[in-house]
Amino acid sequence: MGDQRSGHRTEHAYRAREFDAFVAGAAGRLLHAATLLTAETRTRNPHAQALLTAALAHTYAVWDRLRDEDPYELTRRDLAARFARTAWRYHGGQGGVLSALHPQERLVVVLRLYEGVAEEQVGALLGVPETRVRAVCARAIAALRAAERREGARRESAA
Numbered sequence: 247m248g249d250q251r252s253g254h255r256t257e258h259a260y261r262a263r264e265f266d267a268f269v270a271g272a273a274g275r276l277l278h279a280a281t282l283l284t285a286e287t288r289t290r291n292p293h294a295q296a297l298l299t300a301a302l303a304h305t306y307a308v309w310d311r312l313r314d315e316d317p318y319e320l321t322r323r324d325l326a327a328r329f330a331r332t333a334w335r336y337h338g339g340q341g342g343v344l345s346a347l348h349p350q351e352r353l354v355v356v357l358r359l360y361e362g363v364a365e366e367q368v369g370a371l372l373g374v375p376e377t378r379v380r381a382v383c384a385r386a387i388a389a390l391r392a393a394e395r396r397e398g399a400r401r402e403s404a405a
Contacts, residue, residue, distance in 0.1 A: 261309060261310060264309075265305075268305075268317050269302060272317075272318050272321065273298070273302070276298055276301070276302075276322065276325060277291070277294060277295065278360075279325065279356050279360055280298045280301075280325055280329070281294040282343070282344050282360060283329045283344075283349075283352050283356050284297065284329070285343075285344050285345035285347070285352060297329055297332075298325060300324075300328055301321050301325040301328060302321060304324045305317055305320055322357075322363075323371060326356075326357060326371055327371065329353060330349075330371075330372065333349035333350065344356075346390065346393040347386050347390070351382055351385065351386035351389070352386070353372070354368060354379055354382045354386060355383060355387070355390075358383050359383075365380055365383075
């Protein structure tokens with residue numbers, strides 16, 4: 247019986263180290279994605295940190311059941327789903343680079359352009375057709391370009 251406990255502890259310790267290694271390698275990129283989603287700044291991003299912590303907690307909870315599934319993909323999907331469910335909290339943004347966008351636009355832009363997720367996968371995640379994803383992404387890019395032009399004109403007039 248002692249041998250079984252020892253084996254279980256060893257296996258648990260191995261899985262914990264495996265998860266720690268995953269977090270060490272992926273947390274920075276995932277936090278950046280969460281920060282873009284919440285439209286917070288890199289130095290002040292408590293909502294992004296909370297989203298990431300919840301997504302990582304979910305990944306840890308199912309870590310033993312992961313077989314052929316990519317833990318990064320699982321965590322990213324959970325992060326996006328959590329953001330989508332609570333997006334109303336992030337409507338105004340906190341001054342991040344994507345704060346000019348509506349939360350759904352931010353989600354599409356981050357998944358498509360930052361994470362490189364295919365339109366079909368983004369559509370499936372959000373429950374919308376691929377054409378809607380394409381339209382939202384195009385509208386968001388146009389809004390970002392317009393915001394950049396306004397900012398550039400404002401800087402020129404101030405100089």
